[in-house]
Amino acid sequence: VRTAAIVVAAGAGERFGSRKQFAELAGRSTAAWSVEAARGICDVIVLVVPPDAVDVAHGADVVVAGGATRAASVRAGLAALDADVDVVVVHDAARPLATPALFQAVVDAIGVDGVVGAIPAIDLVDTIKRVDDDRVVVETLERSGLVAVQTPQAFVADVLRRAHEGDPEATDDAALVEAAGGRVVVVQGEPDNRKVTTRDDLEVARALLAHR
Ligand code: CTP
Ligand code: MG
Secondary structure: OEEEEEEEEEOOOOOOOOOOOOOOEEOEEEEEEHHHHHEOOOOEEEEOHHHOOOOOOOOOOOOEEEOOOOOHHHHHHHOOOOOOOOOOOOEEEEHHHHHHHHHHHHHHHHOOOOOOEEEEEOOOOOOOOOOOOOOOOEOOOOOOEEEOOOOEEEEEHHHHHHOOOOOOOOOHHHHHHOOOOEEEEEEEEOOOOOOOOOHHHHHHHHHHHOOO
16 A cells, blocks of 8 residues: 655644744754654655745655645645555644654554545543624534544545545545545544644644653
8 A cells, every 4th residue: 555645734824923834843843743753654745835935845755835725735735646646644734743653543544444534533521612703602512422633634545536626625634525425434633633723832832742
């Protein structure tokens, strides 16, 4: 089985205030940590970056320019893959604390019992409510059966390519595969594998890395 990773790092980091994926974290860029986690599990690693940042590889094998949305950036990564890739693992550069074991877990789940997608998730501990535009509570959701989803997300390569046909938008790739009727399963996510969104998140990641 030939496995490729697509690490998406072409965002603007608006909530962070700059391109968070290139912020320094314990001696290397945040993106470099995310690439490093895929090393050893994936045969080739494609990093997708803003068009003006293709000159730095951050440890990846191939660097390509991304698009205006995350989904478009994933498609740019897909376009750079050889046709003989069997499994694609999509990972956010903004999740530098994902471990190689998590990459292995999602890859291992593919192909078992007709599974075409495998994604890490953790059980919710907080009560979840829906609110309206005025922040008034509309309903309290039944927490059982709800999970919080992370990357890396692994897919049968052809299934992911087909799910992206017609340039659909979604916040993760699994949503596109689910919409196409593909069987996607959840594997145990990692509590530390949070997405860096704000400056505080980067400090938390720095502290967690110092403990490793
Ligand atoms: N991403 C991307 N291409 C885009 C938008 C996002 O490759 N056009 C990547 C980001 O670099 C990040 C991941 O997708 O690694 C998750 O996106 P998000 O956390 O939303 O990052 P940003 O879009 O950069 O942040 P913000 O939404 O605050 O601008
Ligand atoms: Mg974004």
